[in-house]
Amino acid sequence: MTLLPRSPRLTGASTTDRGLPNATVARLPLYLRALTQLRATGSATCSSDQLAEATGVSSANVRKDLSHLGSHGTRGVGYDVAHLQAEIAQAIGQTQEWNVVLVGAGHLGKALAAYPGFASRGSRIVAVVDADPKRLGEQVVDGLVIESADDLDEIVRDRAVSIAILATPTHAAQDVADRLVAAGVTSILNFAPVALRVPDGVDVRQVDVAAELQILAYHEQRKSSPREEAVSG
Amino acid sequence: MTLLPRSPRLTGASTTDRGLPNATVARLPLYLRALTQLRATGSATCSSDQLAEATGVSSANVRKDLSHLGSHGTRGVGYDVAHLQAEIAQAIGQTQEWNVVLVGAGHLGKALAAYPGFASRGSRIVAVVDADPKRLGEQVVDGLVIESADDLDEIVRDRAVSIAILATPTHAAQDVADRLVAAGVTSILNFAPVALRVPDGVDVRQVDVAAELQILAYHEQRKSSPREEAVSG
DNA sequence: TCGATTTTGTGAACGCCTTCACCAGCTCGT
DNA sequence: ACGAGCTGGTGAAGGCGTTCACAAAATCGA
Ligand SMILES: NC(=O)c1ccc[n+]([C@@H]2O[C@H](COP(=O)([O-])OP(=O)(O)OC[C@H]3O[C@@H](n4cnc5c(N)ncnc54)[C@H](O)[C@@H]3O)[C@@H](O)[C@H]2O)c1
Ligand SMILES: NC(=O)c1ccc[n+]([C@@H]2O[C@H](COP(=O)([O-])OP(=O)(O)OC[C@H]3O[C@@H](n4cnc5c(N)ncnc54)[C@H](O)[C@@H]3O)[C@@H](O)[C@H]2O)c1
Numbered sequence: 001m002t003l004l005p006r007s008p009r010l011t012g013a014s015t016t017d018r019g020l021p022n023a024t025v026a027r028l029p030l031y032l033r034a035l036t037q038l039r040a041t042g043s044a045t046c047s048s049d050q051l052a053e054a055t056g057v058s059s060a061n062v063r064k065d066l067s068h069l070g071s072h073g074t075r076g077v078g079y080d081v082a083h084l085q086a087e088i089a090q091a092i093g094q095t096q097e098w099n100v101v102l103v104g105a106g107h108l109g110k111a112l113a114a115y116p117g118f119a120s121r122g123s124r125i126v127a128v129v130d131a132d133p134k135r136l137g138e139q140v141v142d143g144l145v146i147e148s149a150d151d152l153d154e155i156v157r158d159r160a161v162s163i164a165i166l167a168t169p170t171h172a173a174q175d176v177a178d179r180l181v182a183a184g185v186t187s188i189l190n191f192a193p194v195a196l197r198v199p200d201g202v203d204v205r206q207v208d209v210a211a212e213l214q215i216l217a218y219h220e221q222r223k224s225s226p227r228e229e230a231v232s233g
Numbered sequence: 234m235t236l237l238p239r240s241p242r243l244t245g246a247s248t249t250d251r252g253l254p255n256a257t258v259a260r261l262p263l264y265l266r267a268l269t270q271l272r273a274t275g276s277a278t279c280s281s282d283q284l285a286e287a288t289g290v291s292s293a294n295v296r297k298d299l300s301h302l303g304s305h306g307t308r309g310v311g312y313d314v315a316h317l318q319a320e321i322a323q324a325i326g327q328t329q330e331w332n333v334v335l336v337g338a339g340h341l342g343k344a345l346a347a348y349p350g351f352a353s354r355g356s357r358i359v360a361v362v363d364a365d366p367k368r369l370g371e372q373v374v375d376g377l378v379i380e381s382a383d384d385l386d387e388i389v390r391d392r393a394v395s396i397a398i399l400a401t402p403t404h405a406a407q408d409v410a411d412r413l414v415a416a417g418v419t420s421i422l423n424f425a426p427v428a429l430r431v432p433d434g435v436d437v438r439q440v441d442v443a444a445e446l447q448i449l450a451y452h453e454q455r456k457s458s459p460r461e462e463a464v465s466g
Numbered sequence: 467t468c469g470a471t472t473t474t475g476t477g478a479a480c481g482c483c484t485t486c487a488c489c490a491g492c493t494c495g496t
Numbered sequence: 497a498c499g500a501g502c503t504g505g506t507g508a509a510g511g512c513g514t515t516c517a518c519a520a521a522a523t524c525g526a
Contacts, residue, residue, distance in 0.1 A: 467526100468526090469525095469526095470525090470526105471522100471523080471524085472521100472522080472523075472524100473520105473522085473523100474519105474521080474522095475518100475519090475520080475521100476517100476518090476520105477516105477517095477518095477519105478515105478516085478517090479514105479515085479516075479517100480515080480516090481513090482512085482513085482514095483510105483512085483513100484509100484511080484512095485508105485509085485510080486507105486508085487506100487507095487508085487509100488505100488508105489505085489506090489507105490503100490504085490505080490506100491503090491504085491505100492501105492502080492504095493500100493501085493502080494500090494501090494502100495498100495500085495501105496497100496498090496499090496500105
C-alpha cells in the first residue's frame, strides 16, 4: 500500500516519481487557503513573507515550495495572487471537483457531512452510507440521504467516486476499507484508530484525534518537569 | 510559539532538548494502542514485527523508537506487552489524566464531546463551552453541560485544564486562542483551518480535514495521468 | 539614467529521520 | 552442553526537508 506520510509517519518515499515533494504537497492547500483570503481583501500581489505569515511556514520554505511549481513570482514585487492561486489549484487537482463517499453516519460522520469546508476546497460528498437499516433514508443534510452500505459498489461506480471518508466504528473499518477498495476507491481518509491494510496504489491518510491529544500531553508533561535530571535514585 | 510539526510542517526543531525525537513521540500512541489490543488477546510478549504489523511502521523503526525509551526488550523473545505498555504510558504522560476544555459545541464539537476514545487514551473533557447564549445549559453528553465562554478563565483555573480543543468557526479561532492562552492553556488542538498565532511555550497541533482530502486529490490526479510528459505544447 | 530597495530563485549546508546491516543475547531442541 | 534459530540493539549510511545566504531581477524616486 501507499500510506501517505501525514506525519513523520511511515514510508520515507518522498518526491514521488517526478512529482512534487510530499512535504510541499502537504503545504499547498495552506497556500491556496491563504491566497483565497488575500484575494478577498483585494490584494493583487503578495510576498513570500505574507504567505509565510498567513500559513505559519517560513518564507524561505514558501519560496522553495512555490519554485517547485515553476517560477511564477516577480522579483521585487512578489506573486500575482490570482495567478498563483490558479497555478496551485491546477497542481493539486482543484480544477475539478472530487466526488467523495462518506461511510458511517454516526456522530462524526454527521458533522463531516454538514461541513461546508469540503465543497469550498474542491471535494464534494456525493453519498453517505451507513450499515444501520434504521437510518436508511434519513436526511443528514440538504441533498444527502443515508443510503445502504450494500450499495457501495454501485454508488462508487455510478458517481465516479475515487475518494472515501471512513467514519465507522473501529471494528468495522478494515472490512469497510476492503469493500471500498474492491469497489474502486483508491484514496481513503480514515478516522478510525486502526492501521488499514490496503493494496498498492491505494492511498490512506489517517486522522487520529486522540493520538494528537496524547502528543500534546507528552509535551505538557515535559513542561511541568523542566529538569528531570535529579529524579529518582 | 512552538507549532509542533504534525506533518512535515514547520519548525525543524526535533529531538526537543533532551527529550524523545518528535517523530518517535508521534508514534508512541500507536504502539500503545497496539499493545492494549495485544494484551486483550492475552499475548504476554510481542516482537517488533508484530508491532510493525499492527501499526504500519517498519520493524526497524519500531525497534529504534523503543530503544529511545531504554532497552526493554529481550533478544530472542520480544517485548513484554504489559511492561512496555506501562513504559510508553509513562513516557508520554498517560499515567495521569489530562483535563481538556472543548471550545465550540457545534457539529464537530458535539461529536468530539461524545467520543469515548479520549477517555480511554488519557484525556478527559472536563468542560464544553460555547458563545451562543441559547445553548447554555444544554447537555451535550452525560456529565457535560454547555457553559459560557465568558467563564473560560475560571474553568481553566479551577479544573486544572492545560489542553484545549478548538472547534469554533474559523473567524473566532484566533480570538478564542488568545483567551485560552491568557487563561493558562498551553496546548491547543485546533480544528479551525487557520494558522494560530500563540506565544512561545504554547503548542498547537492542527487538524485540517479539508486539506487532507486535497492531498489525497493531488495523488488521485497523478494516478489518472500516469504520463504527463507528452502534454501540451 | 542610476542607485537604493525590495523580493524572488536557488545552490549549499545542515539536521532529522529512516533504513540497512549485523552483532549480541535469549530460547529451545537434541 | 551446545548449536540452531529468533529477535532486539545499534552504528553507519542515505534520503528528505529546512534553513541559510546571496546573486539576479524588478520597481521607484531623484
Ligand atoms: N466522534 C468523534 O468525535 C470521533 C473522533 C475521533 C475519531 N472517531 C472515530 O470515528 C469513527 C466514528 O466515530 P463516531 O463517534 O461517529 O461513531 P458512531 O458510533 O457514532 O457512528 C458510527 C456509525 O457507523 C455505522 N456503521 C457501523 N458499521 C458500519 C459498516 N460496516 N458500514 C457502514 N457504516 C457502519 C453505524 O451505524 C454508525 O452510524 C470511530 O472509529 C471513532 O473511533 C470519532
Ligand atoms: N463540521 C466538521 O466536520 C468540521 C470538519 C473540519 C473542520 N471543521 C472546523 O471546525 C470548526 C467548527 O466546525 P462546526 O462544523 O462544528 O461549526 P458549527 O458552526 O457547527 O459550530 C461552531 C460552534 O462554535 C460556537 N462559537 C462561535 N464563536 C464562539 C466563541 N467565540 N467561543 C465559543 N464558541 C463559539 C458556535 O456557537 C457554534 O456552536 C470550524 O472552524 C470548522 O471549519 C469542522
